[in-house]
Amino acid sequence: MKPLPAVGLASSTLQLSDFAIKILSKEHKLFQPTESETPENHVVLQDIANHFYRLISELDRNDLKKLTADPKRPKLSEAAEQLLKLSDEIKELTTPLIDSVLQAQARGSFGDPKWQTGREALLSVQKKKDISALKKKLKHVSVEVNTSLLLALRQYLEQSAETGLPVFSDDDAPHVHPRERWQNQAMDMIHENSWKPKNKKNVEEFSKLVETLIQSENEARFRSDLFAKLQFPAMNDRLQSVPEPFEGSYEWLLKSPSNGCQKQKENNFLDWLASTEGQNLYWITGKPGSGKSILMKYLLRNEQLFPSLEAWSGSSPGIIAGFFFWSSGTELHNSGCGLLRTLLYEALQDMIYGPLQKDPGVIQWLFADRSEQSLSYGGGMHDFTFADLRRAFELMMSDVSKKFFFLIDGLDEIEDFPTEVVELLRSSTKRDNVKICTSSRNSPAYQDAFENRPHVVLDDRMNNDIRAYTAHLFDEEERFAHIRNQESPDQTVESIVVGGLVKKACGVFLWATLSAEFLLQSISEADDLSTLYFHVEALPMDMEGLLTHIFQSLDRVDLEQAARLFRLVNAHGYPTLLGLSFANDLDTASGVKAEVRPLNESETSARLEQIVELVTVQCRNFLTVFEAGVDPTTESSDEEDLDQGKSARLRINYTHRAIRDFVQSARIGEQIRNATGNNKFNSDENWANASLWNLKTLHHDGDSKLPLWNHIAWCIEYALRLEEKDGKVRLTYLDEVGRAGITERKDLINLAAIDLPDGVTTESFLDLAVWLNLGGYVRIKAKDTDRKEIKHSLEYEKVVRKRLGRGGEDRWVGEQKKLKAAYASTTPELYQLLEYYAKAVAMRFATPKPHLDIPEHV
Incomplete structure (x- = not known):
């Protein structure tokens, strides 16, 4: 009931x-x-x-x-x-x-x-x-x-x-x-x-x-607020971007060594996991691209680990949580704060809502000061510091009635508090109730910290997995059928191609996958075993050399397209696939001309298929597509639910950090800029166009409210960036943003979820422009706007700024730096001008008109 x-x-x-x-x-x-x-x-x-x-x-x-x-x-x-x-x-x-x-x-x-x-x-x-x-x-x-x-x-x-x-x-x-x-x-x-x-x-x-x-x-309410504060929207995106392990790979880690090597026995993962002898940190290391992140994804919540975990935990309940550092992601993906927020969030969710069904008061215990502030005066939701999170994390682990198993991938990708994080891991694993499996490159800092711990050097163990993967890839390729007819006992696809790739890869899985995909894209009907042999022999063994070899294979047309996509991704982070298709449009005014309506299924599919083709062929698999915004630890039995809204969750980023570093290097970066006409290409103009497309095609799922604010804010941000570069207000563009986001969607709008007081509504883009202090736009529009609309905008500005209070704008314009700067600027003469035009015409004659220059606009 x-x-x-x-x-x-x-x-x-x-x-x-x-x-x-x-x-x-x-x-x-x-x-x-x-x-x-x-x-x-x-x-x-x-x-x-x-x-x-x-x-x-x-x-x-x-x-x-x-x-x-x-x-x-x-x-x-x-x-x-x-x-x-x-x-x-x-x-x-x-x-x-x-x-x-x-x-x-x-x-x-x-x-x-x-x-x-x-x-x-x-x-x-x-x-x-x-x-x-x-x-x-x-x-x-x-x-x-x-x-x-x-x-x-x-x-x-x-x-x-x-x-x-x-x-x-x-x-x-x-x-x-x-x-x-x-x-x-x-x-x-x-x-x-x-x-x-x-x-x-x-x-x-x-x-x-x-x-x-x-x-x-x-x-x-405090528990709900605290969970919302710990969580961040992109929390699972790195885990989702890591490819699924190839079937059968990494199984060797979960088996006892077949030979008698004592060192391998000591480093056996399941034995370490079940052990109660105090060696509570396991280090997975290897060369860049050797497959460390894929292995960590394979281990996270892998049921094969549970018997060993239970042997270690005994009668104590076990808590599992994981975090994947990601230098190509958001700020929280490569920070100590992101690590601790994720581990605390996942562990507490497991405790309260998982099988343990623990008293939810554990959150008040871990965040006692914040809880008291919340109950006392509605506070306690200020931003977390690393010290705040570390205190709560260590207090959580002090509960010896529970066992904690944490998997932490990519330590070498952390950008803030690296020393403190390593020290936290070492001190945490001194506790009998904590085990941590972590991965990183084999750099001196991590060798000093972890070399004497149980560990595995991944590239020493990957040859069989690389062989199985490449053999499967070429077995599935129909174009190899005529080549297989040329095989002899001494010369086979297996020996020439697969064997050659395994040897040259030296245990680096990324090298093998890029090389195999490159060979598949390069092969033609006329090729034979000898041609394949020379293709394999021509591949450089080092990663830098391989990437250069693949990049230089691009012809002029492919290079120009790939360069555009690289620059667009560099400028944005990791955009949605659909958003990238909009940004890739050569006509950067197409968004202004577009209708305000969701794309139908065939339109969406056509755009996605086209951009995937460009990413795969022209970009030579340097970029990869993944589905974000999904909890990877849960599965739905309803296939329709899995498909609903999937196009909005498809995102794109560099396939690997090594590829991103290569593309963004000075040498390759110059070639990319030259291929796109250097300064003729303006990524802000492309993303402004994409943001307007996103706003206009936003799907309405039947809810009475439509969350438009984030799309509107990005439109304004890009318009301000462009204005800063050439001094011209994007008047036509911003008017269209207002039409698409406000005028035609008044019944659906939910701007920023500000909870405006009764009777206060967003009537026009001028309301937003006055509130956000978009001076250039307001100066142009003030003269020709109806005075009632101006009066409404002035009242709107007062109400919303009062509602947000000091610092309240951070929630709405924190990511958009130009927009935030505009909001914080003070221009009293602008408000004097608005007050002047808000008066009746007869009253204006008695008031001197404030003088403000009208900026150029397009």
Whole structure:
């Protein structure tokens, strides 16, 4: 049975009331953290304001509350009607508090003594008697809410007795919502104690029970916020980009050595995993491209490991988590913070929602200061530092009742805190309840740290896997059929091609795959065994030489196309495949001309097939396609679900770090720039066009809201980059962004999920331009825009900036550097110009017109 709507509405109402009473009370101290620096007054006050906004928004989204907007709503019970009325009253009482908090924030100055209570801050802008009066009103209304909730639950009990409706659900059932569990407990106590809403003492007893509901709701909100803060959107992208291991490869690692080599026996992976003798770190190393990441993907959650893990963990529950460093990815992919956020997130998900079903209070334990800040004033969601995360990670591992197994790939790709991370791994594996398998290149720093630990040098062991892979590849190729007819006992495809590639690869799997694919692309119907022999012999043995050999095989047309794609990927990171197809368009004005509609299936398929062909042939497999945004540890049994939205998840990046370094080297980079006309090619112009295409073709999945903000923000960012280069405002382009993102999608728009107050809507692109301080665009548009639209934009700017507060823009424009700079700039004369044009024409004659130069535009 789901929680009753009345319980949800009462809970939201009382959470808002309870928080307001805390802030108004001299007894409620603002929590001062012990493990990190105490936040400044203005930060605390902004957190308070943000929490008020959030609680009001949650109250407005309540199902019962939404019914009030429906003129045909069914008749509600007396208790429900009373709760709706009280929720409005609480909202009216608390909404002005936000203004008072922000006024106190504005009055404060740097270096002020830390306020000990919210009341102390409010006294700088309000009278003591007004604060006390408001607090008294809130307490009175809260009692009425408790009374109405008691009435609602009692009426449900009585109705259930008459009609036979179910009263309770199974408290022990998995994933029972805390509100449902509380509801069961409340109705049981109401029935057992015969509590009545007209009995003051009964209401007081019931109110104590309601306090536990509010506490559990606040704790659940903190857990949800903390998980959201640990997680980052691209968390699994590196794991997804690593190719699946070829069938049968790497199995040797999970078998006992067949010869009598004592060193191999000591380094046997499963023996190490099962051992309780204290050697708790295993190092996988090898040359670049030897297949370390593929092996780590093969090991992550591999069921063949479980018996050995269980032998080590004994009766203790085991937790498995993994992280893959990625220098070609986002900042978090190659940072110590990204590592610890991922390991903490995966481990805690496993503990709370996995088989362990551990008390979710473990999150409050690990992040005690943040939990107290959250409960005290709605804070605790500031950015993590490496030190914050390390404390929580070490505290988690201190729980010796559990065993932790972590797989960490690509240590050599870390860019911040490398020394601290290596030291953390070494100190962690001194614990008996922690095992870590890590991989890196065989550089001196990692040799010194790990050489005396159990380890495997991958390129020493890969020959058989390379042989199996290349043999399979050539067996599947139909064009080899006529060549196989030429085989003799002394000369076969196996001996000449496969054997030659295995020998030259020297255990480097990437070398073998690139060489094999290159040979397959190069072969023709006229080739014979002798030609194949010379092709293989011509391949350089070192990776740098091989990449140069493949790159130089490109003819002029292929080189020009490949160079365009390389420059586009270099400029973006790892874009979506569909986005790259838009960016590759030679007509960089095609996005402006395009319709505002999703692509149909055939259009999408045609674009994807074309760009995949270019990546495979013209780019010689230097780039690879993978599916991002999917949890690789879960599988769906519904094939349709797997296909839905897949095109939006397909991304592209360099096949390997060694290839990226080669393409971005000075020597090859110059050739690539020359092939694209050097300065004639402007990647920002191409990506501006692609961003508008993305915005216009955004698929609407039936939800009442459409998340357009990220696409709009990138359109603006690229327009600002182009404006910076030539001084010309992209007026036509930005107008089209407004049409595609706002004018034609008013019913669907969900800009930034800002939770704008009631009645405030995004009407036009000018609203965004004024809010974001796009000075050039605003100066051009102001003269010819209707004054009502200008007035709306000025009001919109005030409301949204107030709503976001200090630093709130980071969530919306943090990635877009030019947009962030525009937002932070101060141009009072621009607002004077807008105020001038917002006046009626007759009134303008009495006001001098501010002078601002009108920039060039295209």
